[in-house]
Amino acid sequence: MKPTLYSYWRSSCSYRVRIALNFKEVEYEYRPVHLVNDGGEHKKSEFTELNPKQEVPFFIHGSHSLSQSMAILQYIDDQWPQPELFPKDAKLKSQCLQLCEIINSGIQPIQNLKVMSVIGKRYNADEKEKASWSRYWIVEGFKALEKELEKTSGHFSIKDTVTVADLFLVPQCYNAKRFKIDLENEYPKIFKVYKNCFELEEFRRALPEVQPDAPDKNPV
Ligand SMILES: N[C@@H](CCC(=O)N[C@@H](CS)C(=O)NCC(=O)O)C(=O)O
Numbered sequence: 001m002k003p004t005l006y007s008y009w010r011s012s013c014s015y016r017v018r019i020a021l022n023f024k025e026v027e028y029e030y031r032p033v034h035l036v037n038d039g040g041e042h043k044k045s046e047f048t049e050l051n052p053k054q055e056v057p058f059f060i061h062g063s064h065s066l067s068q069s070m071a072i073l074q075y076i077d078d079q080w081p082q083p084e085l086f087p088k089d090a091k092l093k094s095q096c097l098q099l100c101e102i103i104n105s106g107i108q109p110i111q112n113l114k115v116m117s118v119i120g121k122r123y124n125a126d127e128k129e130k131a132s133w134s135r136y137w138i139v140e141g142f143k144a145l146e147k148e149l150e151k152t153s154g155h156f157s158i159k160d161t162v163t164v165a166d167l168f169l170v171p172q173c174y175n176a177k178r179f180k181i182d183l184e185n186e187y188p189k190i191f192k193v194y195k196n197c198f199e200l201e202e203f204r205r206a207l208p209e210v211q212p213d214a215p216d217k218n219p220v
Contacts, residue, residue: 001061001062002027002028002029003021003026003028003029003059003060003061004028004029004031004059004060004061005017005018005021005028005029005030005031005057005058005059006031006032006033006047006050006051006056006057006058006059006060007030007031007032007033007056007057007211007213008032008033008034008035008042008056008213009032009208009209009211009212009213009214009215010035010208011035011056011057012108012171012172012174012175013055013056013057013069013108013171014056014057014069015170015171015174015206015207015208016057016069016073016164016167016168016171017057017059017069017072017073017076018205018206018211019166019167019170019171019202019203019206020072020073020076020077020085020164020167021076022201022202022203022205022206023083023085023162023202024076024077024080024082024083025080026076026080030211030212030213032211032212032213033047033056033058034213035056035113036113040054040113042054042055042056050065051065051067053067053068055067057069057072059072059075059076061075061079069104070100070104070164073085073164073167074086077164083162085162085163085164085167086163086164087158087161087163092152092158092159095148095151095152095158096152096157096158096163096164096165097164098148099145099148099149099152099157099158099165099168099169100164100165100168102141102144102145102148103141103145103168103169103172104168106137106140106141106144107137107138107140107141107142107172108172108175110137111133111134111137111138116130116133116134119133131179134179135179135180135181138172138175138176138179138181139181141172142176142181142186142187142190145169145187145190146187146188146189146190149189149190149193150189152165153189153192153193155193155196156193156196156197157169157193162197162200162202166193166197166203169190169193169194169197170194170197170198170203173190173191173194174207174208
C-alpha cells in the first residue's frame with residue numbers, strides 16, 4: 001500500500017523524509033501543503049484534524065499516521081529496512097543521532113516559519129532582523145556540526161555510508177544557503193559532505209525545486 005507524504009517543497013523537514021523514501025525506493029503519493037498562501041494551508045481545519053501540530057511533514061501509511069520527521073524516518077527505516085539509514089553500531093548510531101539533533105532541536109525549530117512570524121509580530125522585527133536571527137542560529141549550530149564532523153565524517157557524515165545524519169544535514173545546508181551562509185569557506189567539512197551527497201540521485205530527486213509544488217512548476 002502506497003504511503004502518503006504531506007509536504008511543502010521548501011520544508012527542510014519534509015525534504016529529510018523525501019530523501020529517505022528515495023533511498024528505500026518507496027513509491028508514495030505527494031500531497032502538497034502550502035505553508036504560506038492564504039495564511040497557510042497547514043492552519044486550515046482539514047489539515048489540523050490530521051495533524052494538530054499544524055506542520056509538515058505528515059506521513060500516512062495505511063491506518064498509521066505520523067508527524068515529526070525523526071519518528072517518520074525511524075518508521076520508514078523499520079518498515080523498509082534496506083538500505084539501513086541508522087547505523088547498527090551503538091557508538092556510531094549515537095554519534096549519528098547527535099548530529100541529527102544539533103539540527104533537529106538546535107537549529108530548525110528556532111528559525112521555523114511560525115517562530116519567525118511571532119518574532120515579527122511581537123517584537124516588530126523586520127525582514128532584515130528576522131534573517132539575521134535565522135543566520136545566528138544556523139551559524140551557532142554549524143560551528144558545532146563542523147567540529148563533530150571532524151570526528152565522524154568520511155565521504156558522508158558518519159564515515160562512508162549515508163545515514164539519517166546526511167538526511168538532516170543536506171536540507172539544513174540548503175536552508176543556510178538561502179541565508180547566504182558561505183559553506184565552502186566557513187564550514188569545509190559540512191560543505192564536503194553536502195557536495196558528496198549530491199553525487200547521489202536520491203538526494204537530487206528530493207531537492208525542493210524539483211518537487212511537484214515548486215513555484216517554477218506552477219507559475220502563477
Ligand atoms: N519537529 C518537526 C518540525 C516540523 C516543522 O517545523 N515543519 C515546518 C516546515 S520545515 C512547518 O510545517 N512549519 C509550519 C509553520 O511554522 O507554521 C519535524 O521534524 O517534523
